[in-house]
Amino acid sequence: MKASRPGRVITRFGSQVLVEDEDGRVHRCTPRRRLEHVVCNDAVSWHPEPSGDGVVTDIHTRGNLLERVDPRGQRKNIAANVDQVVVVTAAAPAPSWPLVDRYLVAIERMPARALILYNKADRPDPDPEGTAAALQGYEALGYPVLRTSVANGQGMEALQAFLAMGTSVLVGQSGVGKSSLIQALLPDLEIRIGALSELSGEGRHTTTNATVYRLPCGGALIDSPGVRDFSPGPTPQRELAQGFVELRTLAPECRFHNCTHTVEPGCAVKAALEQGRIDPRRYASYRTLLEAAEA
Numbered sequence: 001m002k003a004s005r006p007g008r009v010i011t012r013f014g015s016q017v018l019v020e021d022e023d024g025r026v027h028r029c030t031p032r033r034r035l036e037h038v039v040c041n042d043a044v045s046w047h048p049e050p051s052g053d054g055v056v057t058d059i060h061t062r063g064n065l066l067e068r069v070d071p072r073g074q075r076k077n078i079a080a081n082v083d084q085v086v087v088v089t090a091a092a093p094a095p096s097w098p099l100v101d102r103y104l105v106a107i108e109r110m111p112a113r114a115l116i117l118y119n120k121a122d123r124p125d126p127d128p129e130g131t132a133a134a135l136q137g138y139e140a141l142g143y144p145v146l147r148t149s150v151a152n153g154q155g156m157e158a159l160q161a162f163l164a165m166g167t168s169v170l171v172g173q174s175g176v177g178k179s180s181l182i183q184a185l186l187p188d189l190e191i192r193i194g195a196l197s198e199l200s201g202e203g204r205h206t207t208t209n210a211t212v213y214r215l216p217c218g219g220a221l222i223d224s225p226g227v228r229d230f231s232p233g234p235t236p237q238r239e240l241a242q243g244f245v246e247l248r249t250l251a252p253e254c255r256f257h258n259c260t261h262t263v264e265p266g267c268a269v270k271a272a273l274e275q276g277r278i279d280p281r282r283y284a285s286y287r288t289l290l291e292a293a294e295a
């Protein structure tokens with residue numbers, strides 16, 4: 001038996017992964033055949049082979065897993081062992097608040113902390129009132145919100161304070177500035193990307209694989225490929241309301257314990273909606289997801 005060593009998966013490309021050892025050195029490894037679903041930021045056991053590359057022999061039990069369902073309905077792992085998910089929106093491309101709600105459902109279910117960013121705050125906002133209302137709504141629900149700009153540095157210190165707390169992952173539409181935020185936080189990123197590209201034999205710079213970076217301010221940050229849409233993993237109807245904090249809080253007051261908050265009499269959610277205590281936009285997001293959810 002070769003002595004196995006602990007490591008962390010930095011990124012994967014094809015069937016191979018890059019594993020960082022305890023001294024911060026990165027090794028190209030092949031997971032054992034039965035371990036094909038190794039994901040970014042997995043804690044693993046591995047051992048070096050005489051050929052130079054290593055073998056990943058074991059994935060340690062995950063604290064949580066961020067996954068998505070792609071347009072073909074297939075589940076895709078994004079990253080494991082995440083303390084905080086940073087949902088990045090921007091002045092451009094125009095924010096999709098229902099998309100943010102879908103991310104929040106996934107985050108509540110992981111569970112992990114959520115942070116909502118409005119990046120490119122230096123750019124003119126095509127819908128300032130809509131943006132302000134949506135962001136205030138999330139704050140009222142207890143989610144932290146930051147307006148940031150890579151271009152002029154706005155909000156970057158506050159962001160660092162949030163990121164120093166553990167391992168975070170940046171998610172959101174393509175082009176909102178996830179990689180640019182990492183670049184701004186990591187002055188030596190070029191070197192890092194260069195070294196990783198050399199190891200992987202891929203010289204590309206666009207974000208195609210989730211990759212974890214250690215930040216000088218403390219904490220680790222995962223860059224992930226942008227999406228056009230995001231759908232949380234399969235969620236049974238009963239559990240969907242758990243992904244909406246305002247519904248989760250009111251549900252125990254509904255007359256029926258299995259209330260779907262749609263047509264039932266004595267529904268505390270519907271009552272709150274009628275009284276304007278719940279944001280109709282958020283409730284609409286719930287209804288859309290409910291229709292798509294498993295009965």
Ligand SMILES: Nc1nc2c(ncn2[C@@H]2O[C@H](COP(=O)(O)OP(=O)(O)OP(=O)(O)O)[C@@H](O)[C@H]2O)c(=O)[nH]1
Nearest residue numbers: 120149150151174175176177178179180207225226
């Ligand atoms: N004005 C302005 N432009 C920004 C800001 N942040 C990023 N950009 C620009 O937005 C574009 C997209 O940035 P990326 O960092 O590649 O976006 P991404 O979210 O990583 O995109 P994907 O990898 O496709 O998911 C680039 O041209 C950046 O220069 C910002 O705060 N202000």
Ligand SMILES: [Mg+2]
Nearest residue numbers: 178179206207
């Ligand atoms: Mg990117």
Ligand SMILES: [Zn+2]
Nearest residue numbers: 254259261267
């Ligand atoms: Zn109800």
